[in-house]
Amino acid sequence: MRITSHSSQKSAKCAEEARTRVLAFFDAPATEYTVVFTSNATGAMRLVGEAFPFTEGSTYVLGMDSHNSVNGIRQFALAKGARVAYIASTPVGGVDETEAKVPPVFCFCRAETHPASTGCPNGQQSPTSAHSSAMFVCIDGVIQRDEQQEPFVFDSICF
């Protein structure tokens, strides 16, 4: 801890409290998850994209209706020789799981409403099970909560 000034200490305390509240909101245990503050979602995705160990055997999988910031991550994948695979989107958004029978290493899902409606590109609904098959899932979180929907289970959809 290098912080010394009073204002820095106050700012650090504020940031730590915000970290704790973000984890609580997503039901993510602090022992397992980390919150990295960024300027926005694009910055968060860039952090992953530029540091992900893509190889020539990797596949970067994303939906055709992805945000441009998600599309842009393919530049990192291509630069390291990875394959880029797009999954067809449905007329109402999300991905068509039947189009997604590929062995991905890393993918972006777009979660606008509920993970069950978006699915996961390898045909598995749960990114947790996807993770067990050596696939990493990053959610572009644009979530609109609806009182009529089931609560979003955040702790099963992160990396």
Add this chain to the structure above:
Amino acid sequence: MAISFYKMFGFPTGVGCLVAKNSFLGQLKRPWFAGGTVDVVQVPGTGFTLAQEIHEQFEVLSVSPSPKCGMLKVSRV
């Protein structure tokens, strides 16, 4: 999960975050370092040590504290 807070909570703008498993972050290899992402940098030389906290290793670009404080105000309501 990558989020912009204003898209998730409606407020504040100018701040977002990456929520990720520690085990995943441990597999990432940062292409560079800057500011507080490292503790010690060898000069001249090529050595450096990463910051102790995982989030410190990734928070390259400083985010103004005011949006985070704004989020706290909202979440406390």
